[in-house]
Amino acid sequence: MTGLVAVLTCLNASETDSAFVRAGRLYGQNDFTGAAAQYQTLIDSGWASATLFYNMGNACFKNHDIKAAILYYERARRLAPNDEDIERNLQLSRSLIFDKVEAMPELFLITWAKNLRDLCSERLWSYLSIGGFLLTLLSGLGFLFLHRRTFKKTAFSTGILFLLLSIGALTLGYLQKTNVEREDEAIVFAPSVTVKSSPDNSGNNLFVIHEGIKVQITDQIGEWCEIRIADGNRGWMRAKDLTII
DSSP states (O other), X not given: OHHHHHHHHHHHHHHHHHHHHHHHHHHHTTOHHHHHHHHHHHHHTTOOOHXXXXXXXXXXXXXXXXXXXXXXXXXXXHHSTTOHHHHHXXXXXXXXXXXXXXXXXXXXXXXXXXXXXXXXXXXXXXXXXXXXXXXXXXXXXXXXXXXXXXXXXXXXXXXXXXXXXXXXXXXXXXXXXXXXXXXXXXXEOSSEEEEESSSSTTSOEEXXXXXXXXXXXXXXXXXXXXXXXXXXXXXXXXXXXXXXX
């Protein structure tokens, strides 16, 4: 049974690689629709990676589907927050949408915490946490078995430091995981949406937003979502007009 599972895993990996290669070949031949279809097949199969989402965003961009390009660049950025190519293409795509919204200033501590979280991927933070914990154990052993007082003090101090580093890396890894899995951000996919003051058609018209703009979902009642845009304005719109990042 184990051998069968291994064979099936290899076959699935081979099929995935083949689809990725086919998509790249189609993209190179300027068949961006075909490339996007191949990438979509991989996405539908459950494969998720920054490279896949980035390539899908590029294919959508070449197809002039800017809203979809923004969606996949946003997904890629979550998995690779420091990738300059992803950020550059995302900003280029945003410059092409109708809505130009100036974001509200963010508290320095919040910005600093996000930048610190995004220094590493979730996996790398987990490796650093494990490494810090192992070094803590080694320092503990040194404290127990070393006889000279100076060495024991050094082992104790470094053990505390490694423990704090391990806990910090674990915390940042958890925050990174939470950010990747969050479902409170979305891209508007409808050509234009009139945002309402209440979750029904009888609500007052507040403002109009257009496809490609990023919103934060703050509440949901039935088929209606309360959303907030970067400048702080908020209101209600239908969930069917949004695609979760």
